[in-house]
Amino acid sequence: MDGRERLRAYLEQRRELGESEFVLDGMSIDEALSAIDKLRPATAAKSSQASRPQQATRPLEARRAPRVAPPAVQRDPVPVAPARAADRVPEVHAESLHVSEERAQFRAGEDAMKTETQGLVVGNANGTLFEQNPFHSVRSINSLATLIEECTRCPLYKTAKHAVPGTGDQSAELMCVGEAPGANEDETGQPFVGQAGGLLTKILAAIDLTRDQVFITNVLKHRPPGNRNPAPNEVEACSPYLVRQIQMIKPKVILALGTFAAQTLLETKTPIGKLRGAVHRYYGIPLIVTYHPAALLRNPAWKRPTWEDVKLARHVLDSAKS
Numbered sequence: 001m002d003g004r005e006r007l008r009a010y011l012e013q014r015r016e017l018g019e020s021e022f023v024l025d026g027m028s029i030d031e032a033l034s035a036i037d038k039l040r041p042a043t044a045a046k047s048s049q050a051s052r053p054q055q056a057t058r059p060l061e062a063r064r065a066p067r068v069a070p071p072a073v074q075r076d077p078v079p080v081a082p083a084r085a086a087d088r089v090p091e092v093h094a095e096s097l098h099v100s101e102e103r104a105q106f107r108a109g110e111d112a113m114k115t116e117t118q119g120l121v122v123g124n125a126n127g128t129l130f131e132q133n134p135f136h137s138v139r140s141i142n143s144l145a146t147l148i149e150e151c152t153r154c155p156l157y158k159t160a161k162h163a164v165p166g167t168g169d170q171s172a173e174l175m176c177v178g179e180a181p182g183a184n185e186d187e188t189g190q191p192f193v194g195q196a197g198g199l200l201t202k203i204l205a206a207i208d209l210t211r212d213q214v215f216i217t218n219v220l221k222h223r224p225p226g227n228r229n230p231a232p233n234e235v236e237a238c239s240p241y242l243v244r245q246i247q248m249i250k251p252k253v254i255l256a257l258g259t260f261a262a263q264t265l266l267e268t269k270t271p272i273g274k275l276r277g278a279v280h281r282y283y284g285i286p287l288i289v290t291y292h293p294a295a296l297l298r299n300p301a302w303k304r305p306t307w308e309d310v311k312l313a314r315h316v317l318d319s320a321k322s
């Protein structure tokens with residue numbers, strides 16, 4: 001694949017995710033500029049080369065795509081534009097979060113987020129979803145975990161080593177929901193362990209939460225073989241467990257980690273880039289969407305939007321207390 005194709009594939013991927021600007025990675029700046037020049041008529045490219053100063057000293061901003069407002073997906077949107085908060089976004093490194101610095105900067109920018117953009121609404125606070133749940137009579141998270149460990153509702157139990165029901169505070173105010181257990185989780189029976197789990201721990205610490213203070217789980221409770229995408233029948237079979245967990249824990253905020261969890265809970269195919277930044281409602285419970293920590297490890301450019309998302313979650317949590 002030549003430079004132009006790589007640049008196009010990269011930009012299309014970012015656009016699919018709902019982003020309107022990008023930071024170059026996986027390709028040198030010279031490669032990208034060369035690819036762009038190839039798109040121009042030869043004379044224009046020549047003139048551009050002649051007039052271009054030292055490439056290494058050109059500001060990054062000059063190579064950014066023009067800002068294009070993404071299509072709105074919210075119903076009854078309320079403008080928020082927390083520009084001041086965005087300007088203060090601290091460095092949320094995939095490898096190492098500077099937690100104390102982030103806390104300080106978070107406090108400094110807290111007042112910039114006065115209102116939230118309202119997102120999608122799934123069900124309503126008095127909906128019947130919970131009453132239709134086949135596990136409605138199960139009265140504790142531990143009892144539900146036992147059922148999950150013995151579950152044969154879909155074929156995934158046959159290939160997985162351990163069930164991963166979830167862990168944390170059974171009356172947590174924040175509930176983190178990911179996609180499905182991976183290899184490390186399958187080995188240990190615990191959600192979000194390994195490198196991505198460590199990053200989630202740091203992300204939570206940045207908003208003054210420990211893993212013990214939240215409840216962490218996935219849509220699927222057994223690992224799909226080879227980490228393949230969950231199949232619709234598996235999601236259908238397993239979802240009642242998650243619904244019952246939400247019902248019993250009664251979190252004040254749900255943080256959906258990654259495309260799959262977000263789209264499953266919000267019953268939509270809208271790309272994650274367009275679901276971020278709003279407060280959705282899942283049967284009355286505020287739901288905020290952010291990137292999966294494993295995706296953040298692969299795409300450090302998403303550290304800033306992830307920070308904005310967890311700040312929003314913290315803000316909604318704090319608002320619920322006051």
Ligand code: SF4
Pocket residue numbers: 148151152153154155156157163220221222234237238
């Ligand atoms: S993935 Fe869910 S539905 Fe499938 S066997 Fe495991 S607990 Fe049961």
